[in-house]
Amino acid sequence: MASFQIGRIYGIPIKIDVTFLLVLPLFAWVIGSQVEFWVEILGILPTDVPGAAPLTEGSTPWILGSASAIGLFVGVLLHELGHSLVAMRYGFEIDSIKLWLLGGVAQFTEMPEDWKQEFSVAVAGPIVSVGVGVASYAAFVATPGSLPAVQFVFGYLALVNVMLAAFNMLPGFPMDGGRVLRALLARNRSHVRATQIAATVGKGFAILLGFVGLIGFDLILVAVAFFIYMGASSEAQRTVVKAAFEGVTVREIMTPAEELKTVDEKTTVAELIQRMLRERHVGYPVLRNGEFVGMVTLEDTKSVPEVERDAYLVEDVMNYDVPTLSPDSELMDALDALQSHRTGRLPVADEDGTIVGLLSQTDLVMAFNISQTSGGLAGLGGQGLPRQP
Numbered sequence: 001m002a003s004f005q006i007g008r009i010y011g012i013p014i015k016i017d018v019t020f021l022l023v024l025p026l027f028a029w030v031i032g033s034q035v036e037f038w039v040e041i042l043g044i045l046p047t048d049v050p051g052a053a054p055l056t057e058g059s060t061p062w063i064l065g066s067a068s069a070i071g072l073f074v075g076v077l078l079h080e081l082g083h084s085l086v087a088m089r090y091g092f093e094i095d096s097i098k099l100w101l102l103g104g105v106a107q108f109t110e111m112p113e114d115w116k117q118e119f120s121v122a123v124a125g126p127i128v129s130v131g132v133g134v135a136s137y138a139a140f141v142a143t144p145g146s147l148p149a150v151q152f153v154f155g156y157l158a159l160v161n162v163m164l165a166a167f168n169m170l171p172g173f174p175m176d177g178g179r180v181l182r183a184l185l186a187r188n189r190s191h192v193r194a195t196q197i198a199a200t201v202g203k204g205f206a207i208l209l210g211f212v213g214l215i216g217f218d219l220i221l222v223a224v225a226f227f228i229y230m231g232a233s234s235e236a237q238r239t240v241v242k243a244a245f246e247g248v249t250v251r252e253i254m255t256p257a258e259e260l261k262t263v264d265e266k267t268t269v270a271e272l273i274q275r276m277l278r279e280r281h282v283g284y285p286v287l288r289n290g291e292f293v294g295m296v297t298l299e300d301t302k303s304v305p306e307v308e309r310d311a312y313l314v315e316d317v318m319n320y321d322v323p324t325l326s327p328d329s330e331l332m333d334a335l336d337a338l339q340s341h342r343t344g345r346l347p348v349a350d351e352d353g354t355i356v357g358l359l360s361q362t363d364l365v366m367a368f369n370i371s372q373t374s375g376g377l378a379g380l381g382g383q384g385l386p387r388q389p
Contacts, residue, residue, distance in 0.1 A: 032065025082128030173202030
């Protein structure tokens, strides 16, 4: 989903996803329509609570709902900021904090693998939420009874922030509790194995949560369960791939320049498609007078009607703005680049811009399969992967 930046805190970009603009009014409406319910819940606090009558008159419920919803998401932002500041203390970069449909997420460029660091980062968010809850309760107690609406908002935020901390500490990896579990498991296990166990627990928790949501017809709970399950699966897979690619560079698995199949920019689209069918390639580096100028893929040719393929040249449909990889890049960085640019292949260039090879998703898959079979890629020694004759 699209998002836009609303500011920075400690240098961290704060972004709002478009889904947040939809869910914020929904939360305000839900809270406003349940004022009497929340007044009863506030009765558990060891302090006199405002009566429901003055809070349900006229537009007051919707004002309370809006103020409480905004306060809730401020608490979520502070929760994520707690994670981020501790991570930054350990030297990790934070890409952004984003508020979205299901709350907030701190987007790290890299997650800590040291169990002590991960434990500290994971518990920081819930600790901040408890702190916000305590501060809200103090404000609730300090607010005079003549301001029942203000009392309600602070009381609501006191309860909800503590509930947020408790929920996040459940073992639903990659939630905070799941990350704490992985950190504790990693004390005497490899990071990969700890991740696999935590992910299995997290997926089990997500299934249980989804079942409860279905029984109670709670679509938000079902959505949370879905994202927990997908997040656990995704992070477990990424951790396995990262371990397989550790210490291996692009140079070691790329297709070197001397083995590249290229196409001249003056080739017709019809000829290009025939080559693709014959050679079973769907993307080629494009040359102009022997110099690399871009890439052309099967997707680029789809805009040309079949009857006009002889009239169009590669230069008419190719992509000139193609990012390159460094041959000394780590494979995980290369994988991230392929995914971020949504392409199946990227050229590899040295410092002076000379193309020295091409890295494709096929190369990465082959490297991963070899790693899983042989126990690692460390033995490549810069010789590259075996190629098909």
